[in-house]
Amino acid sequence: MRADEDVLRGLMLDGLGGDAAAHAVLLRMLVPVLRGFYRRRANGGDDDIEDLVQETLIAVHSRRATYDRERAFTAWLFAIARYKMVDHFRRVRRLHPIEGLEDVLLAEDFEPATLARIDVEELLGALPAKQASMIRATRLDGLSVAEAAEAGGIGESDVKVSVHRGLKALMARIQGGAR
Incomplete structure (x- = not known):
């Protein structure tokens, strides 16, 4: 193990x-x-x-x-x-x-990845659930837009819009230093 x-x-x-x-x-x-x-x-x-x-x-x-x-x-x-x-x-x-x-x-082996994972989860936790799950699916889990749409039971355009809006909100939050 x-x-x-x-x-x-x-x-x-x-x-x-x-x-x-x-x-x-x-x-x-x-x-x-x-x-x-x-x-x-x-x-x-x-x-x-x-x-x-x-x-x-x-x-x-x-x-x-x-x-x-x-x-x-x-x-x-x-x-x-x-x-x-x-x-x-x-x-x-x-x-x-x-x-x-x-x-x-x-x-070297654990902390950076662990802290990054905590930071990402904290940031995604501030987003609406659909945006966070679509960002996880496409950006973190590596699913294609079509795969994420099928897994989420939504349309591909909805996935693209959710990811776009979620990333835009995350960028604004990070650049603004908002907590």
């Missing part, structure tokens, strides 16, 4: 629902994810990396009640991991250059 957002979030939700086996699987799946995260950032030895992984797993377990079920799991996970890494840097008094620090603190 691949450790992606949907799988990890599903296991977390199952674990929060009382499924101890799902929680155990989640923690096991997080080990290689966190090792990779820290190897790319911590510049420490294997012992330091293993310590960071274990501290993060303990924090995930002990703070699981703070997880917001409506948000992305990996964003929550990597926030904990970043705090653990900063604590580790402080503890060992290891200096890290400020230049490029944002690269050190970002998760």
Whole structure:
């Protein structure tokens, strides 16, 4: 099983629902994810990396009640991991250059995609349902106008108009900085 957002979030939700086996699987799946995260950032030895992984797993377990079920799991996970890494840097008094620090603190595999997905969902959530679903179908899911029209039970021209109006509204919102 691949450790992606949907799988990890599903296991977390199952674990929060009382499924101890799902929680155990989640923690096991997080080990290689966190090792990779820290190897790319911590510049420490294997012992330091293993310590960071274990501290993060303990924090995930002990703070699981703070997880917001409506948000992305990996964003929550990597926030904990970043705090653990900063604590580790402080503890060992290891200096890290400020230049490029944002690269050190970002998760290459999950965070950008997760944050982008959250941003897109937030933007689409502000649109009328038909516009949002047609933008999802044609721009995100890769359906043709004809396929989206058939799936939505509407005409092709209606799909085109909905996408056009929705994108126009999104552009206005983004350019205007409206929230």
